[in-house]
Amino acid sequence: MDQQSHGQQHPEYYAPPAHIAARFYRNSLTRRKSSAASSRRNSLSSAQSRASSRSRRGSTGCQSTYIAQHLRRASIIESRKARLADRAAHAEQVRLRAALAKATPRGSNTNSEERALAAQVAKEKYLAKVAAACAEEVARAKRIAEEVKERKLAEETRQRLEMEERHAEAEKRRAEYQRNIQARRQRRAESAEQKMAVLEVIDDVEEEAVMDDNQVEDAAARRVQKAWRLYQRKKPVLAFKQLDLTTKRSQETSFEDMTALVADSTVISTTIAVLTHLELQESNDANAALNTRTFLSAYMIIGHPTSVLVKKDGAQEQDLIAKAAELIGQFEASVERLDSWNSWTVNPMQLETLSQSYTAYTSAFAAWRLQDSSVLIEGMVASFVELDAIWQTVKDDTRGEVASDYREGIRDNQVMLLSRIRKLAGPERADVLIKKAIRESRRRRPKKRPAAEVRPRGLEAANSEAGASSEHAVEEAALVTSPVGSGEINKLFTTMPSNRILTHELAIDKEFRLEDKNSDFRDELYRGICESMKVGFKAGEGAVWTVSAAENVREKLLRMLKPGNNMHKMISEALDLENINRQCQQGVFSYSGFFNFMANVLPKLCAPFRDQEVRALVEQLRADDNGDELDAMIEKLFKLLRMVDVLSLDYTNFMIMNAAPALIKEAAGYEHRIFAKELESGNIGLEQTRRWWLDAKTTLEAEADRRDPEGARNPADRPSPSKIYTHALVETAIYQGELDPEPIPETLQLDIERLQKIRVDAIRIAVIGSILLTTKNLLKRDVRSQWKTEASRLWQLLSTTPYEHDDDTEPTPAQKAFSILETAHNMPPSTKTAVSTTITRFFTQAADAMTPHAGHGIKFTDPVMKVIFARLKSHVLMRLEAESSAERVRAASSASERLAAMGMAEFTDKVAGIVDVLERVRRVDWESHGFVYQRIVGELGG
Known part of the structure; x- marks a missing residue:
């Protein structure tokens, strides 16, 4: 009782066991925090529920459990409060920084621009550095690749030469071995055949000695059949x-x-029989005649390789010639060996060798014909396209005379070409090739802008009246481009050519338009x-320049408009010269107002195809001046004057287009009258024309005398005036x-520029054609094959670069031309050296030929260039000498084939352009000045 009361008064607390204490009294620094604030394990209710579920172990245990839970709850609450306080402090700092940044004044645009410019400069420096490094890497890679390429090419060449030597040695040994074997077999076969013949005779004698009557009849029948078979074998051999042959x-x-011989039907039928006897053809072969003509072509190849193959230096042609010679040699040996002693039967081993040679030749011939047919197809497609180009040129003839003359001839020749192309290439491929070629040809032709696109907008209201009178339209066009006003600006304006020049150019080219050819000089x-204007403004003379500029702008714009319409009145009032002069004198003239007015007017006057240029000028006129106002004002003023000059030229060309048909x-009549007046007044003479005509006449007569050694002088063989003119x-x-x-001659003075361009193009064709022809021969390629890409790139190079220049810092034109061929074709080192030397020599001669020396250029000395240039001249002369439309169409349809045979397959279009220009010059000149040539013919006697 005492102990019990003592325990109640002074309760003793006992510490929990170590593992339970470690569980409840964990260190707050090392214990893991709960990831969920609402976790059931951390809640007080969870602790209470766990406590209630356990059996009570006494008041001391319950008390300690409660304290631990309380302490843990307080720790969690404190940690959460601290975390929330940290978050609040961080949010306050972010808010303060945002307010500070918002309150801080921003930098000026100048600083931003400076930073942007600095960044741009740094970027450009970095890019330049990277580009330089890349360029060095690329150059090094190219150099390494070139070295590797040359090394591989040299190794391949060495290995190829070694392999060719080995093959040649092996072929030599094989031929010797086969020759020995064939000789031994032939001797054995002949010995065996002779033995068999002797045994047959002996057997026949023995059989006759012992046979009865029936056996005699059977033996006689066998002998008759044997004799018949022998005759059948002998007949084709003897006939051949x-x-x-x-x-x-x-x-x-x-x-x-020889061509007529192998095409003879008797020769073909006899050859079919002997080939069938030799088992080279089947007796019922449907293609026997075709195969026989292929076999007979071997004789043509051996006898006339140049005429048959056109080019006999190619690898394929040389192989075909070798196989044809081998086949004919074995064939003739086999036929020669056939005789009565071997019953007109070929040796089996010899027959096998002949059959192999026949198969090899036919395969090589088929491959060559396939390549040759591809070249023919390209030539005929080019001829078809050229006929189409001729028709596109003449079909718009308003009078119908030229179109009617050419229509039938072009159609007939195109039908013939289409038939041949389909026969060689097949119908589907032929249609595809022709359509593609015609599409490319028409795409290359300059597109004609419609009248609505080139018509100035100010003419729309007066279009009907402008087209009524062509003479009035031309007169207006001439007035538009004539100098107007006063001052220094007048010398800038392009003047209208004389009426004779204008009509002459339109007669030759109905699409002729005026062009600003002196744009560089004008700039x-x-x-x-x-x-000068800037100096004048600084000297106080700005009013003179301003009035002069306004006068020119006013006059040019008003001539583009019909008097009385709203635009004409507005420009007249806004650009009143007296008012402008008065404002300049008073110092109140506003150039910004003037530029704004012109920016509103120009888009309403320009032609539709000038909209983009005028829009760009309008933006410049309305832009604010930066820097010196005087410089900016003068620059705007003269850009405006230049654009007004361009619009005036467009107006003139539109008026010329309207007046062109009339x-x-x-x-022809107008130029005839003008030239006759010039002759009568003595302003021009005919001395050069007489000398020009006499030189051509003397040359042709000397040529006719060479063809007439007997001196018959038949009038039909003498040169006619038309031929003399064409030759000259x-x-x-x-x-x-x-x-x-x-x-x-005085009659061709208006065509000097045109004739000079033809000379330049002719020399360029000769140079490029010689380069390509020489390269094809060195690479063993067919000279008729078309290297259009290389020719086009070389033409573009020579169009923009002279043949020679003295700038040592850049590659020479010859080196550039060689790089074009080198990148297109793989060449061995020796060929590269030869081609490079040839190109340099050709370019040097072309540069000398284009340099005047006492009025004449130095003639070509290289044989290839001389031949190519002479062939070009003779081809153009041949086409121009065709008189009727049928002859002209026939010459045009065969032009591509002729040029391919001459080594100029890539220049069919260029040569056709030269012929077309000369044909038009001849027609216009003869129509206009025919009376002059007739007078000279009468004076010189023909």
Whole structure:
């Protein structure tokens, strides 16, 4: 009782066991915090529920459990409060920083621009550094690649030479071995055949001695059949031998006679029989005649390789010639060996060798014919396209005479070409090739802008009246481009050409339009005028320049408009010269107002195809001036004057386009009258024309005398006036050197620039054609194949670069031309050296030919260039000498094939352009000045 009361008064607390204490009294620094604030394990209710579920172990245990839970709850609450306080402090700091940044004044635009410019400069420096490093890497990689390429090429060449030597040695040993084997087999076969013949005779004698009557009849029948079979084998062999068709005869007979011989039906049927006997063909072969003609072509190839193959230096042609010679040699040996002692039967081993040679030759012939047919197809497609181009040129003839003359001839030749192309390439491929070629040809033709696109907007209201009178339209066009006003600006304006020049150009080219050919000079002149105007403004003379500029702008714009309409009245009132002069004197003239007015007016006057240029000028006129106001004002003023000049030129060209049909119709008569007046007044003479005509006449008569050694002088063989004129015109146009105006006849003075362009193009064709022809021969390629890409790139190079220049810092034109061929074709080092040397030599001669030397250029000395240039001249002369439209169409349809055979397959279009220009010049000149040439013919006697 005492102990019990003592325990109640002074309760003793006992510490829980170690593992339970470690569980409840964990260190707050090392214990893991709960990831969920609402975790059931951390809640007080959870602790109470756990406590209630346990059995009570006494008041001391319950008390300690309660204290631990309380302490843990307080710790959790404190940690959460501290975390929330940290968050609040961080949010306050972020808010303060945002307010501070918002309150801080921003930098000026200048600083931003400076930073942007600095960044741009740094970026450009970095990019330049990277580009330089990349360029060095690329150059090094190219150099390494070139070295590796050359090393591999040298190794391949060495290995190829070694392999060729080995093959040649092996082939030599194999041929010797086969020759020995064949000789031994032939001797054995002949010995066996002789033994068999002797045994047969002996057997026949023995059989006759012992046979009865029935056996005699059977033996007689067998002998008759054997004799018949022997006759059948002997008949084709003897018939072929009677033809005397041998290698020697094919070489001694002319090409035409040999062609007629192998095409003879008797020769073909006899050859079919002997080939069937030799088992080279089947007896019932449907293609026997075609295969026989292929076999007979071997005789033509051996006897006349140049005429048959056109080019016999190619690898494929050399292989075909070798196989044809091998086949004919074995064939003639086999036929020669056939005789009565071997029953007209070929040796089996010899037959096998002959069959192999026959198969090899037919395969090589088929491959060559396939390549040759591809070249023929390209040529015929080019001819078809050229006929289409001729038709596109003449179909718009308003009078219908030229179109009617050409329509039938072009259609017939195109039908013939289409039939041949379909036969060689097949119908589907032929249609695709022709459509593609015609599409590319028409795409290259300059597109004609419609009248609505080139018509100035100010003319729309007066269009009907402008088209009513062509003479009035041309007169207006001439007035538009004539100098107006006063001052220094007048020298800048392009003047209208004379009526004779205008009608002459339209007669030759109905699409002729005026062009600003002196744009570079005009730009330099503009700069000089700008400086003079600036000095004038600083000296107080700005009013004179301002009035002069306004006067020119006013006059040009008003001539583009019909008097009385709203735009005409507005420009007249706004650009009143007296008012402008008065404002300048008072110092109140506003250039900004003037520029704004012009910015509103120009888009309403320009043609639709000038909208983009005018829009750019309008933006410059309305832009604010930066820097010196005087410089900006003068720059704007002269850009405005230049654009007004361009619009005036567009207006003139539109008026010329409207008047062109009437002018073309009367061009010949007008030029005839003007030239006759000049002759009567003595302003021009005919000395150069007489000398020009006499030189051509003397040359043609000397040529006719060479063709007439007996001196018969048949009038039909003497040159006609038309032929003399054509020869003289071609000799003038296609000549080596710059065109000297002195010896040009007075009748062709208006065509000097055109003839000079033809000379330049002719020399360029000769140079590029010689380069391509030489390269093809060195690479063993077919000269008729078309290297259009290389020719186009070389033409573009020579169009923008002279043949020679003295700048050592850049590659020479010859080196650039060689790089074009080197990148397109893989060449061995020796060929590269030869091609590079050839190009340099050709360019040097072309530069000398284009340099005047005492009025004439130095003639070509290289044989290839001389031949190419002579062939070009003869081809152009041949096409121009065609008189009727049918002959012209026929010459045009065969032009591509002729040019391909001459080594100029890539220049069909260029040569056709030269022929077309010369044809138009001849037609217009003869119509206008025919009376002059008739007078000269009468004076010189023909």
